[in-house]
Amino acid sequence: MLERRSPVLTYIVLTVFLLLVITPFVWMILGSLKTQGELLQVPPTWLPDAPTLDNFRRLFDRPFGRFFTNSALVAVAVTAGNLLLSSMFGYALAHLRFPFKKLLFVLVLGCLMIPGLVTFIPQYVLVVNLGLADTLPALILPFLVQPFSVFLMRQFFLGLPRELLEAGRIDGVGEIAIFFRIYLPLAGPAFATLGILTFLGSWNNFLWPLVVSSSESTYTLPVALALISTGQNETDYGLLLAGATLIVLPILVVFLFFQRHFIQGIASTGIK
């Protein structure tokens, strides 16, 4: 018999810890509903005296709808592209024999360890020379191919039985059709994981769009928020907290919906 200390203590410690961890979010949401006067009060109030959506209204006096759409468009495109391209390549790496396979795999995986700043400047030079600076495609194209995505999809397809491939061949299904008609429909769980990961990465992506975008027509939410938070609105905390809430809330909701897949997927990349 294994002695089990009562879990009450564990619960108490974890709960205190949890409250500490989520305080910034609670503070953000509560703060976004307070007036500027209340936000500067000493000592600060917990609950808003007179909850108001005024900060959000002021936020949308600026083209924040546009920034929101930009963020969403870019994230959806990056996610869809990643799922398609890396599942195609990942499947080929897992189940097909073709020339230069080893070399390509090693090259792509080798790039996992390369710091982002190494490729950053040449990518910028490239985008400028392609005439793509300050366009949405410039925010999408470099992120369509990520070594991590290929690795994840390859691992996933390796876990699917090879017999499916053999059976498809015996039934006279073409090699490429075998992928699209037999293996791809089974990729749901991997797509859930990779999809959320890429969507999150793109939604939160900050530095690249900050450098590449230079007009309101291509700003994403993080860029827009960063720009207003360094200008004359630096201490307009109501406005800034409303902007932060606008970025964080949708992603928290998406995360709550898919968290099971998401967490399993991340964990599975770690134990291999």
Added chain:
Amino acid sequence: MSASTTATGPGGATGPTGDVGPSPAAARPRRSRRGAAEARAGLLLALPFVLLFAVFTAWPVLQSMFMSFTDMRISDIRTPFAVDFVGLENYRAAFADPVFRRAAMNTGVFVLLGVPLTIIAGLAAAVALNHGVGRLRSVFRIGFYSPVITSIVAVAVVWRFLLQPETGLVNTVLSWVGIDGPHWLGDQRTALLSLVVMAVWRNFGTSMIIFLAGLQAVDPGLHEAAALDGAGRWRRFVSITLPSIRPTMLFVLVTTSIGYLQFFEEPFVMTSGGPLNATVSASMYTYNQFGFGNYGVAGAMAYLTFLVIGIVTLVQFRLMREK
């Protein structure tokens, strides 16, 4: 069979060849034809990714290396190859630059404080969740992971607000117990520490998730046997749990270290490296050089970080493999 050398990429016949009759005599040629079809399919499926990868990753990696040996500046952006070779001058300039040296030292401090704290917090949370927490487990898990999925820009806004010297929540709470909190981000002594705490808050969820998966590999039978022999909780953790999760520990150690060696976003959005370069990191200073238009110097600095990451990773693999 040398089927692989016959593939020629797009243009050849694609798809199935239809004749799948069961004639044993034709088995050999048919198999090699299938091999060719397989090779062609493999290349076709790889092609879109590989092409984009070549353009947007592989090529930039090489160009970055090239750039680091030239005097390229922002004015050369349209003609990135009409530049002069300067040998190792950019690397020498990086080492000679006192701010870069300061940045490298700060990065070392970020790594030495951030990596252990992140791993300890993540492991503690994972072990706690793995024992005796049943129904509320996913609530805690989501809560602890939520900082990871949050935009750094939003995080910066909220934390700057929390750390406000007069109206901030942190100093308000401290004042309840009679402590006069400092100007966290404006004081050289506390700015770096504040960023470390924020980074740990942002990152420990990732290591927690991976440790949670790794802990599944721990044999509960061993724990029970050790408990029967009178081993306490701490003793069992050290002698059973830790050795069992060695591969997970290595993975978390390597990925967390790589992350902190590239420490960038926190100082960038919170302090811009200040006050007086107290929080500037190597990556951030590299980015600043890019901003100043010194592309060659920035390339050299980026490659220096790359080199350090490679060395640290190798050393960690060595250390963890032994024993």
